[in-house]
Amino acid sequence: MDLLKNYSDESETEDEGPKEEKDTEGNSIDKSSFSKMKSDAGEQFNVVDFFGLNDSDEESEEPPVKKTRKFQLESQKGTDSYVEVPDSNFWRNFTPQENPEDDNNLLEKTKVEKGPHAEAYQIRTQGSQVYHQTKVHPRSYQASGQVSEYVTKGHGHCNTPNDLAGQTFNRTPQSQQRFSSHTESQRQLFYVHSKIAPHLMKNNIHNRYPRQVEKELGDHTQTVNRVMWNNPPYCHLFLSASMDGTVRIWNIWTQLSPCVKVLSFHKKAVKDAVWSLDGRHTLSCSYDKTAKWIDVEKGSVLSTFQNTSFVTSCKNHPSDPNLSITGCQNGIHCWDSRSSESPCRTYTYKDSFGQVQDLLFNRDGNTFFSAGSEITQDSADRNIMAWDFRASSVLSNQIYQERYSCTRLKLHPTSGHFLAQSHGNYIAMFSVNRPYKMNKAKRFEGHKLSGYSLGFDISPDGSLVLSGDSNGKLFCYNYQSGKIIQKIPTGMDVVMDVSFNPVLPSTVVICGWNGKIQVLN
Structure with missing residues (x-):
């Protein structure tokens, strides 16, 4: 009890005087002398005082505010470098940008x-x-x-x-x-898209006809003549050639604008356009009497092929990436992209065969076929002609004897035949080898052309044939039987062209006379 009576808590004493500071040796010093020590050693050390406990009674002038602090960095080579880092006072005079959604400012x-x-x-x-x-x-x-x-x-x-x-x-x-x-x-264009990648390693793809419209595009202001998917692995892109003088590159599987490139290098309507073998260039032909070899990624013209008349068809050689052919009035020219001043070969015939509607190479590239537009009253021997690519000579002009011009030629991917879209409202079948006979037992009929230059396409596995129609429908045929499987209404006035995706099993792009483009799946 005596110990408790003598006990006192210093923290609870009200009349306690000022505390004494102690130096490093334990000797007591008063607060004024401690402040003097700090002032004398001002440049030798900095005392960090977070709560203001060591402030002196005497008021001192505030030093100028430093907005940055310098730190020394040690490098591996032994040289010292310094970097300045903004401190908390750096943003003191910062004025934020005007907010357009402010109630007093928003209109x-x-x-x-x-x-x-x-x-x-x-x-x-x-x-x-x-x-x-x-x-x-x-x-x-x-x-x-x-x-x-x-x-x-x-x-x-x-x-x-x-x-x-x-x-x-x-x-x-x-x-x-x-x-x-x-x-x-x-914007990156050429990469393996996530929608295409799972199908690239599949060897056996069973194609089927599309059932619904996945996307509709309407950026073209006039008729779209041709649409074509790119080659794998860039077949998430497709091109469209229009009468408004532009070639557009599309990617519909993106959250950005589906039109990824606009190639406006022709002065008049573009009649036809195709992809190169590497998928990074396009060859387009126009009514301005030129064909242009274009780098899609850079958006620049690499070569311009000047012709004497309207250029209505073009194709790239299947094995030589530098060679291509273009068709015009009563003539076909072969061009080398490394020397575009003049054609390296010219293909002509003793008689007129009219405006070239389409061109088609066989698989080895030694022979190509042309479809002319000129039909006489008593003869039709120059509708479809076979040419020797190297010798520049005609191999046959008696392939299609009926008095109808053909608008499109397509090579079948698995069999030794090619198909031709005829103005007789059917698709005919021919052999790619001599004597290039027409298969009269099988034809794909039921759709109407009504004078339009309509296209068609064959599925990559060769089981389906899809054709455009002047009534705005998409006709799907079975290749083996030639019968109609499905008629798909598209809402377009005229379906001008069809292109089957080379990798996806049921994805098709079509274009119309009114400038619309639809992707069906």
């Missing part, structure tokens, strides 16, 4: 586009300033190219798609054009 906000990964808005403020806003949804992307697209539009950079989730980016009209052109130039 109008219109949604212009909505997708599964982003929403686009156009915002007009009180000061007549227009913002283009992109808001990214918090979900993953299917392709790495889509991430870089939204990063470029949003003025930012990130390593993972999730870094963009929930963010909103504003663009003014001055920056919108600059960033849109930059986006198009940086």
Whole structure:
């Protein structure tokens, strides 16, 4: 009890005087002398005081605020380097950018586009300033190219798609054009798409006819003459040649704009276009009397082949990537992309065979066939002609004897035959070897051409034949029997051309007289 009476808690004493500080040797010093020691050794050491416990009674002047701090870095070579890092005072005078969605500033906000990964808005403020806003949804992307697209539009950079989730980016009209052109130039085109990759290793693909419209495109302003899928592994892309003078490259399996390239190098309507063997170039022919060899990725013309009349058909050699042929009025020219000043070969005939509607190589490239447009009243011996590619001579002009011109030629992928679309409202079959006889026992009929230059295609496994129709339907035939399997209404006025995807089992692209393009699956 005596010990408890003498016990006292120093923390509870109210009249306690100022505490004494102790130096490193344990000697007690008062607070004023401690402040003097700090001032004398000011440049020798810095005392970090987080809570202001060591502040002196005397007021001192505040040092100037430093916005950066310098840190010394040690390198492996032994040389010292310094880097300045902003401290907490760096953002003291920062003024945030004006928010266009402020209640006092917002005048109008219109949604212009909505997708599964982003929403686009156009915002007009009180000061007549227009913002283009992109808001990214918090979900993953299917392709790495889509991430870089939204990063470029949003003025930012990130390593993972999730870094963009929930963010909103504003663009003014001055920056919108600059960033849109930059986006198009940086957009990746040639890669193995996730929809194509699982089917590339399959050897036996059983094709079937499409059942529904997957996508409809309407960027062309005039008739689309030709559509064609690219070669594997880039067959997620297809081209379209139109009377508006453009060749467009499409990729419908993307969250960005499906039109990935617009090739506007012709002055007049484009009649035909094909892909190169490597799938990175296109050969297009036009009514401006030229054929152009174009690099799709760079968007530039590599060679221009000047003809004497309208160029209505073109084909690439199946084994030599530098050679191609073009058809015009009563003539066929062979071109070498390494020397485009003049054709390396010219194919002519003693009689007129009219405007060349289509050209077709056989598998080895030693022979090709041409379909002419000229039909006389008493003869039709020059409808389809066979040519020797090396010798530039005619092998046969008595292949198709009926008085109908043919608009399209297609080589069957598995058998030794080729098919021809005839204005007699049927598709005829011929042998690719001499004497190039027509199979009169089998023909694919039921669709109508009505004078249009309609196309058709054969499935990669050779089991189906798909043809366009002047009434806006897609006709599906069985190749073995020649009978109609299905008539698919498309909603178009005239189905001008058909192309079967070389990898996907039931994906087809068609084009119409009204400029529409549909992808069916």
